[in-house]
Amino acid sequence: KQEVTQIPAALSVPEGENLVLNCSFTDSAIYNLQWFRQDPGKGLTSLLLIQSSQREQTSGRLNASLDKSSGRSTLYIAASQPGDSATYLCAVTGNQFYFGTGTSLTVIP
Amino acid sequence: NAGVTQTPKFRVLKTGQSMTLLCAQDMNHEYMYWYRQDPGMGLRLIHYSVGEGTTAKGEVPDGYNVSRLKKQNFLLGLESAAPSQTSVYFCASSQLYTGGWLTDTQYFGPGTRLTVL
Numbered sequence: 001k002q003e004v005t006q007i008p009a010a011l012s013v014p015e016g017e018n019l020v021l022n023c024s025f026t027d028s029a030i031y032n033l034q035w036f037r038q039d040p041g042k043g044l045t046s047l048l049l050i051q052s053s054q055r056e057q058t059s060g061r062l063n064a065s066l067d068k069s070s071g072r073s074t075l076y077i078a079a080s081q082p083g084d085s086a087t088y089l090c091a092v093t094g095n096q097f098y099f100g101t102g103t104s105l106t107v108i109p
Numbered sequence: 110n111a112g113v114t115q116t117p118k119f120r121v122l123k124t125g126q127s128m129t130l131l132c133a134q135d136m137n138h139e140y141m142y143w144y145r146q147d148p149g150m151g152l153r154l155i156h157y158s159v160g161e162g163t164t165a166k167g168e169v170p171d172g173y174n175v176s177r178l179k180k181q182n183f184l185l186g187l188e189s190a191a192p193s194q195t196s197v198y199f200c201a202s203s204q205l206y207t208g209g210w211l212t213d214t215q216y217f218g219p220g221t222r223l224t225v226l
Contacts, residue, residue: 004151034214041219041220042219042220043113043199043201043217043218043219043220044152044199044201044215044217045217046214046215046216049214089151089152091152096154096157096167096168097142097152097154097215099151099152099153100151101149101150101151102151
């Protein structure tokens with residue numbers, strides 16, 4: 001069974017700092033990996049999707065990388081802003097989604 | 110487009126009561142899913158549907174039933190609620206599912222917070 005782990009569980013950084021969130025998974029037989037954002041009391045919003053044949057994807061200040069062979073992905077957030085405060089979840093897909101438990105990010109003004 | 114909507118947003122039940130959660134999507138997606146989210150455990154798939162009239166079990170199906178009578182709606186039922194079913198329930202939908210592999214993102218509803226006393 002696929003297991004997805006995210007470290008750290010919580011992170012607090014000052015505004016403007018660059019930061020990295022980590023995601024690891026146990027089974028490398030995945031189709032793609034996605035990063036989601038979840039705001040308190042809200043559903044999930046997709047941020048980036050990386051196909052298994054890709055190494056990275058970029059969207060604005062966000063960059064996600066994927067190393068399928070080692071079972072790892074990172075989400076890099078540049079020049080963090082208070083509006084980036086949320087929980088970030090990664091999910092790998094095979095025949096269904098397998099979600100990590102998320103990293104709760106707080107960006108302090 | 111409203112996307113994915115869920116009804117109700119909040120509900121408190123007593124042990125043994127029943128209820129139905131409604132999910133509706135207006136994106137003409139074939140595939141729909143019900144998840145529960147619990148602290149420290151991430152999202153876990155309860156049931157899913159690959160088209161109108163179909164349903165299938167996910168990772169944690171016990172104590173739940175589902176129906177997909179119309180393409181745009183996916184209902185989740187609790188016949189006899191238990192405190193262990195206290196959770197936040199999310200519905201999602203997606204379009205692409207190729208060769209047994211999910212190839213597209215999922216679109217999530219805002220969630221239903223259920224408390225069973």
